[in-house]
Structures are given as structure tokens and as C-alpha cells.
Amino acid sequence: MDFDFSPEQRDFQAEVEAFLDAHDDPEVFDLTRENMAQIVDTPERRGFMRELGQKGWLGLTWPKEYSGSEGEGVYEYLLNEALAGRGGPQIGKGVGIIGKTLIAHGNDFLKEKFLPMILNNDVEFAVGYSEPNAGSDAASMRLKAERTEQDGKSGWLLNGQKTWTTSAHFAEWYWLGTRTDPDNKHRGITLMLVPLDQPGVTIRPIWTMGDERTNEVFIEDVFVPDEYVVGDVNSGFQYISQALDLERFTMFTFSPIKQRLDLLCDYVRNEEVDGRPLRDDPVVRGRIARLVTDAEVARVLGLRVVAESMKAEKEEGAAPPTIESSQYKLFATEFSRRLADASMDLAGPGSQLRVHTESAPMQGRAESTYRYTVIDTIGGGTSEVQKNIIARRGLGLPKNF
Ligand SMILES: Cc1cc2nc3c(=O)[nH]c(=O)nc-3n(C[C@H](O)[C@H](O)[C@H](O)COP(=O)(O)OP(=O)(O)OC[C@H]3O[C@@H](n4cnc5c(N)ncnc54)[C@H](O)[C@@H]3O)c2cc1C
Numbered sequence: 287m288d289f290d291f292s293p294e295q296r297d298f299q300a301e302v303e304a305f306l307d308a309h310d311d312p313e314v315f316d317l318t319r320e321n322m323a324q325i326v327d328t329p330e331r332r333g334f335m336r337e338l339g340q341k342g343w344l345g346l347t348w349p350k351e352y353s354g355s356e357g358e359g360v361y362e363y364l365l366n367e368a369l370a371g372r373g374g375p376q377i378g379k380g381v382g383i384i385g386k387t388l389i390a391h392g393n394d395f396l397k398e399k400f401l402p403m404i405l406n407n408d409v410e411f412a413v414g415y416s417e418p419n420a421g422s423d424a425a426s427m428r429l430k431a432e433r434t435e436q437d438g439k440s441g442w443l444l445n446g447q448k449t450w451t452t453s454a455h456f457a458e459w460y461w462l463g464t465r466t467d468p469d470n471k472h473r474g475i476t477l478m479l480v481p482l483d484q485p486g487v488t489i490r491p492i493w494t495m496g497d498e499r500t501n502e503v504f505i506e507d508v509f510v511p512d513e514y515v516v517g518d519v520n521s522g523f524q525y526i527s528q529a530l531d532l533e534r535f536t537m538f539t540f541s542p543i544k545q546r547l548d549l550l551c552d553y554v555r556n557e558e559v560d561g562r563p564l565r566d567d568p569v570v571r572g573r574i575a576r577l578v579t580d581a582e583v584a585r586v587l588g589l590r591v592v593a594e595s596m597k598a599e600k601e602e603g604a605a606p607p608t609i610e611s612s613q614y615k616l617f618a619t620e621f622s623r624r625l626a627d628a629s630m631d632l633a634g635p636g637s638q639l640r641v642h643t644e645s646a647p648m649q650g651r652a653e654s655t656y657r658y659t660v661i662d663t664i665g666g667g668t669s670e671v672q673k674n675i676i677a678r679r680g681l682g683l684p685k686n687f
Contacts, residue, residue, distance in 0.1 A: 299368065302365055305341070311330065315372045315373045317372065318641045318649075320655060321661070323370070323374065323376075325453055327410075327453065331375045332407060332410075336407045340406075343377075346361045347362050354405075359595050365377065380410070382529075382533070383529040384404065385400075387516065387517075391525055395513045412454040412503075413461045415526060417448055428465050430468075432445075439512070440511070440512055441511040444507075444510060447503070448505070450492070451500065461477065463476075463522055463523075464476050464522070466519055467520050475526070476520055480510055487504070487505060495657045528606065540588045546629070550632065553647060554574055557647070570632060587617055590610050591610045594610050609679055616673065619662040629655065630652050630653075633647040640653050
């Protein structure tokens with residue numbers, strides 16, 4: 287067993303770091319946005335991602351048939367971790383959720399239209415699953431889709447509301463879960479691609495406690511032609527579940543956690559409380575040793591998802607890393623909260639000073655991560671939902687409600 291990356295993988299890592307050094311622009315990289323740094327929401331960030339596309343780094347794991355390089359998933363992991371470690375935009379939704387689902391299930395029209403745009407980063411997507419009464423239980427979604435015809439085309443007429451749609455205020459396309467069969471909960475959902483900039487779509491902001499924007503979206507009499515339906519009608523929930531495995535992993539990277547841990551370790555090494563160095567306090571030493579050990583657990587749980595997904599790609603019949611993804615998401619995001627708690631405790635009252643305050647301990651990151659890490663335990667499926675997945679699918683325990 288070897289936990290190290292291979293020489294080729296380390297070379298790739300070095301190439302990525304050199305590329306990031308050469309593109310070091312504060313308009314693109316901003317660690318203080320915490321996990322929301324991953325979205326591609328400004329012209330500068332879009333331009334940077336386009337350059338990444340030109341290098342062929344957006345299609346690292348896509349099949350050659352769709353202009354990808356059919357590389358192993360570990361290269362995408364290394365790239366995303368390097369981007370996240372600098373607070374840069376990441377290859378999440380377009381390449382992962384939308385691109386990979388279209389490759390597996392999309393019709394030729396959707397593949398030809400969207401896959402090249404994704405590889406060049408010429409398009410941004412928002413993902414619309416959650417509704418006011420369908421969050422953890424996403425299969426309860428109700429946004430109504432009814433058969434209709436418009437201008438001689440057959441398709442679907444949409445009416446309803448989504449909530450917590452991140453990116454809706456700058457994305458061009460909506461990856462939307464709709465209710466096409468009201469009598470069949472899990473087998474009555476269909477995925478569609480819908481332009482966001484059209485009459486009938488109203489987008490309103492919701493500001494999170496992490497100072498980032500997400501949205502509620504109202505859909506009124508929006509027509510979607512049949513060719514914009516993803517895969518089979520009423521099979522959407524199956525596609526959503528597959529894509530969520532990916533989201534739980536790719537959207538919650540490890541390197542920002544490590545970076546915050548390093549800030550705390552530096553603080554403990556160098557600061558004093560009441561004239562006594564923090565590093566000499568046995569309680570502090572014990573707490574830091576525990577945090578560093580937990581961080582290593584999170585890192586290795588992440589690597590296990592990479593290893594299992596590579597196995598699933600290569601071996602016919604191998605299971606996708608659903609349980610491993612949930613274990614990683616649960617442990618890493620809950621650990622991140624414990625780390626934020628520790629940073630607030632150890633830095634005392636000064637820890638409440640905000641990012642960009644000159645004298646703030648740990649560059650003000652204690653305060654911002656304390657607020658933001660709560661959100662990470664909710665988005666992409668809450669900690670309780672991850673525990674249910676592990677209990678039921680991993681341990682075979684019965685559903686208890
Ligand atoms: C910042 C942010 C961005 C997001 N972006 C998007 C997005 O782009 N697109 C999108 O579709 N969604 C998005 N979401 C929505 C997210 O997926 C949901 O918030 C999440 O799934 C939880 O749903 P809910 O908020 O309705 O809470 P609920 O499902 O109502 O849960 C409330 C509480 O009950 C607990 N609970 C629920 N069911 C169970 C159960 N079976 N067993 C035990 N406990 C349970 C939950 O853990 C939680 O503590 C985002 C959320 C946030 C916070």
C-alpha cells in the first residue's frame with residue numbers, strides 16, 4: 287500500500303502550481319470567500335477558467351470521444367485541490383454534474399450543444415433541486431411540468447418555485463428538477479435544461495450568514511421543448527442521485543481546511559496569552575494534536591473517494607463511492623466546524639475581528655470560517671442525511687421513519 291502520489295502525478299501537481307503562480311490575480315483568487323470561492327461568478331474568473339479549458343484541464347476525465355483526455359480521476363482531484371488551496375474557482379458543476387450526466391444520459395442534441403461550451407468554459411449553470419418543501423427529501427420536489435405544444439413544438443410547461451439556487455443570478459442555464467408524474471415520487475421527476483434569462487423566470491437573492499448570495503427562483507409558464515429534456519422522462523431522480531455523489535466530494539475540498547489548520551498552528555506556535563506562550567499550555571497542545579490528527583483522517587477519507595471512483599470507472603460492476611463520499615463530506619465538514627470553534631476559542635476576543643482587519647488574529651479567518659463552516663454542513667446534503675446514507679446503505683440498517 288502506497289499513500290504517495292506517483293511521479294507523474296507529482297509532475298502534474300507542479301505544473302498546476304506553476305500555472306497558478308503565473309496567473310496569480312487577486313480578482314481570481316480569494317481565500318476569504320471560503321468554500322464559495324469555487325463559483326465562477328466574475329468576468330476575471332470566467333477568463334481564468336477559459337484558459338484552464340484551453341490547456342485541456344477541464345476535460346481531464348472526459349472520454350476522448352467528447353474531446354476529453356480520459357485521464358484518471360486523481361488528476362481532477364489534484365487540480366481542484368490546488369485551485370481550492372488558493373481560493374480560486376473550481377471545476378465543479380459544468381464539468382462534473384452537468385457534463386458527466388449529459389455524457390452518460392443526454393441526447394445527441396444536448397451533447398453537441400453543451401459539451402463543447404463546458405470544455406471552453408463558455409457557459410455557467412445553476413442547479414435547481416431544492417424547493418421550499420423539498421430539501422433533504424429532494425424527491426418531494428413539486429415544480430410542475432405539464433405536456434403542451436408551443437409554436438408547433440411539443441414539450442413541457444413549467445410552473446413552481448425553487449430555493450437555495452446558488453449561481454442563478456449570473457448563470458445562463460438552469461439544470462432543473464421538475465415533477466412530471468405527480469403519482470410517482472421517485473420515478474416522477476425529470477431533469478431539464480432551461481435558459482435563466484427569459485420572461486417567466488424571476489430570481490431573488492437570499493444572503494447567507496457567510497456573506498455570499500444564493501437565490502430563490504420563481505418559474506411561471508416557462509416552455510421547455512422536448513430536446514431539452516435530459517435522458518428519460520421520469521428518470522431524473524436517478525441521475526440526480528448519481529451526480530450528488532460527485533457533488534459531495536468535489537464541492538468540499540480538503541486544501542482550504544488544511545490551510546486554516548496551518549493558520550491556527552502558526553498562531554499557537556507564536557502567540558502568548560497573559561504572558562505565557564500558547565504552545566506551552568498542555569490543554570492547547572492536546573487540542574491541536576487532536577485537530578491535526580482529525581485533519582489527516584479527513585484527507586485520507588478524501589483520497590479513498592478518489593481511489594474508489596477510479597475503481598468504479600475501470601471495473602465493470604464496481605459500485606460508485608456513495609458511502610465513501612458521504613463519510614468524507616460528513617467528517618470533513620464537521621471537522622471544519624470543530625476547527626473553526628478551536629480558532630475562535632484559542633484566539634480569544636480578537637477572533638471576532640473580521641477578515642481584512644489589520645490586527646485580526648489568523649487574518650480574521652477565524653470569524654469568517656466560524657460563520658461559513660456551518661453552511662458547508664448543510665449544502666450538498668446535511669450531516670444528518672449523510673449519516674442516514676451511511677447507516678442504511680453502508681450498514682444495512684432499516685429506514686427509521
Ligand atoms: C449555501 C447553500 C447553497 C445551496 N445551493 C443549492 C443549489 O445550488 N441548488 C439546490 O438545489 N440546493 C442548494 N442548497 C440546498 C441544500 O441542498 C439544502 O439546504 C439541504 O439539502 C437541506 O434542505 P433544507 O434546507 O430544506 O432543510 P431540511 O431538509 O428541511 O432539513 C432541516 C433539518 O432537518 C434535518 N433532517 C431532514 N431530514 C432528516 C432525516 N431524514 N433524518 C434526520 N434529520 C433530517 C436536516 O439535517 C436539517 O438539520 C443550498 C444550501 C445552502 C445552505
